[in-house]
Amino acid sequence: xxxxxxxxxxxxxxxxxxxxxxxxxxxxxxxxxxxxxxxxxxxxxxxxxxxxxxxxxxxxxxxxxxxxxxxxxxxxxxxxxxxxxxxxxxxxxxxxxxxxxxxxxxxxxxxxxxxxxxxxxxxxxxxxxxxxxxxxxxxxxxxxxxxxxxxxxxxxxxxxxxxxxxxxxxxxxxxxxxxxxxxxxxxxxxxxxxxxxxxxxxxxxxxxxxxxxxxxxxxxxxxxxxxxxxxxxxxxxxxxxxxxxxxxxxxxxxxxx
Numbered sequence: 001x002x003x004x005x006x007x008x009x010x011x012x013x014x015x016x017x018x019x020x021x022x023x024x025x026x027x028x029x030x031x032x033x034x035x036x037x038x039x040x041x042x043x044x045x046x047x048x049x050x051x052x053x054x055x056x057x058x059x060x061x062x063x064x065x066x067x068x069x070x071x072x073x074x075x076x077x078x079x080x081x082x083x084x085x086x087x088x089x090x091x092x093x094x095x096x097x098x099x100x101x102x103x104x105x106x107x108x109x110x111x112x113x114x115x116x117x118x119x120x121x122x123x124x125x126x127x128x129x130x131x132x133x134x135x136x137x138x139x140x141x142x143x144x145x146x147x148x149x150x151x152x153x154x155x156x157x158x159x160x161x162x163x164x165x166x167x168x169x170x171x172x173x174x175x176x177x178x179x180x181x182x183x184x185x186x187x188x189x190x191x192x193x194x195x196x197x198x199x200x201x202x203x204x205x206x207x208x209x210x211x212x213x214x215x216x217x218x219x220x221x222x223x224x225x226x227x228x229x230x231x232x233x234x235x236x237x238x239x240x241x242x243x244x245x246x247x248x249x250x251x252x253x254x255x256x257x
Contacts, residue, residue, distance in 0.1 A: 094157030
């Protein structure tokens, strides 16, 4: 079994604070393979994998509410007086969040269960930590649940963000969410649903993800089929990294070994 190691910080490799915010989000239903793609991309030397940033959707909505309150009295609004529009307002705070997640103290290797990555016995392997890199990463990737419902808000925070929609057959997703035997595989990440609830979850998640594809276009959202990712990981990961403008790294194949 391969050994996963963490990023090594080098002295004197400070990242400019004005580094353009170009985060990566992986969306889709539960058990779609989003975690698998997230951790695969997170092995790239220029990409840090995040554990969970689902709060960003709520954060974006709160910023919109705060801005509305701030410009309620237009003649007395500081935001209005200095010409701050809602897009600028959200992007400013998004840049701060982006920088926060790239602070060296916040991107050491993290381990956890990833249900789509299994060992020889069919059990979930620990999520691989961040790999070694001679330079500090300039991007991060997150595949938190619910991001598919917040793509607009996330793009307000990060206009240069890129999204992957991982699509898996509905029956396969429902099987993974309803079969009690899966509890041994997914462990702490196991969420058993009724068949009706599982189909409803898949439909809502896929509808939201497809709507994002249509609304923001193929330059922003790329669809990835889980079966192709599992059957031909190197080919699909090369396509994904090309979409991101990143060179291919064999390290991204670690979760498939």
